[in-house]
Amino acid sequence: MNSALEVILQFPILSGIILLIVSPVIILLIRKAGHGCKLLGLYIRAPDRAAWMTGDLSPDEINSYFQLLASRHDACPRHGNRRIDRLHWQIYMGFVHLRGRLSHTPAGIIGMVPAARWYFDNYNFFYKALMAIQANGNLIKFHSMPALTDAAENRYPRVYSLARSIVSSSKFHLNIEHVFTIIENYLQGRQLLARELWTLPDMLTLCLLEKAAEQSRAVLRIINVKQEADRVVNHLSARLGHDEAGIPHLLRKMCKPGLLIDSAFVSHFYFRLKSMFIADKDIESWLIEAIGNPANQNGVWLQEVLDTEAENETSCSASYHR
Structure with a gap:
């Protein structure tokens, strides 16, 4: 190995030719390695930008x-x-x-x-x-x-x-x-x-x-959120029809903080159970008890969430098909 290196060093032209052949390969490998690091998320992020303008302007x-x-x-x-x-x-x-x-x-x-x-x-x-x-x-x-x-x-x-x-x-x-x-x-x-x-x-x-x-x-x-609602419903389905009294406790235990008042979660959870022929009043009572707020406030809030979500899905579906 040393003798081959000495021979190359004795002939500058040969060294230059080898360098010309090897350099593009090395550069390509370096670029590919850099691109791979970027795909793994190892890259410098752009600095923060100003917030988008909000509100209606004349x-x-x-x-x-x-x-x-x-x-x-x-x-x-x-x-x-x-x-x-x-x-x-x-x-x-x-x-x-x-x-x-x-x-x-x-x-x-x-x-x-x-x-x-x-x-x-x-x-x-x-x-x-x-x-x-x-x-x-x-x-x-x-x-x-x-x-x-x-x-x-x-x-x-x-x-x-x-x-x-x-x-x-x-x-x-x-x-x-x-x-x-x-x-x-x-x-x-x-x-x-x-x-x-x-x-x-x-x-x-x-x-x-x-x-x-x-x-x-x-x-x-x-x-x-919807996938989490699916997971919760699938887990609770084994209790439907028997031992339903423990469902509110399980909801509190399985759901992350804030999830039970998330409109996307509540609406998906509600319609999934409704598709399984669970009575509306049962679903409402489980959610109300799991959240732990006064029933009259939750009933109003729950109905507003469902109405809003239904309107959003209807309008989005109509605009999508157009």
Whole structure:
């Protein structure tokens, strides 16, 4: 081994050829190892972002807001800013996690959550949109975008903050006229670089995907709650018809704190038992006793929960089939 190494060192040209052959392999292995670490969740998360805008604003209020936003958007040139890269990967991993969870969720549960079906059906669209932003090295162009100097904005690119505000103000339903009006008002107080304007469509897409990824967490929570309700009902089914007096105690014992007042859990638990031909009054009495509040308050609360859940499922199903 030592003699072979000595021979190679004596011939610089041979050493260079070997280095040219080996280097790409080493670089590829390093990149694959880095990608594998990211898939395992070992990656740097994007810094916190500002909260999404809430509330209904009139057109005049929106115009005033963006003029004020422009006056606050002091930015400076910044190179090597990888915040959008990290955010892009974080969104991607959020959708990968969502798809993995949905793939292992029983079809019956997914069928009861219209939003879960929507995410499942549109996963390929999300994936293609994320890859389109990344294609041909497009993420690199965000590295040198002017970044906000305000510490509260965590030095994100100015165009990202603008795109996020546009998406929020439009209630996550964009139209060209609305976007053009906002940009015109913004430009009255702050000029944007041409490359910022060119990247604005990609930023708007990224912000919509970011919001969709955030909302998917709520969908997963509902799925978890409904699966927990299934587990509880399956465990209690052995006691139905006999020894029903101990069901409220078992409910308190089996359910995590706060679960018995969760509307998704209560509604799924109720309709599962109802499908097993259990009387409404029995289900209500078990829940009321398990929660431990006065019966009259719980009866009203329970009926409100069931009515609201029924309305939500009806409206979601109708919109889904449209």
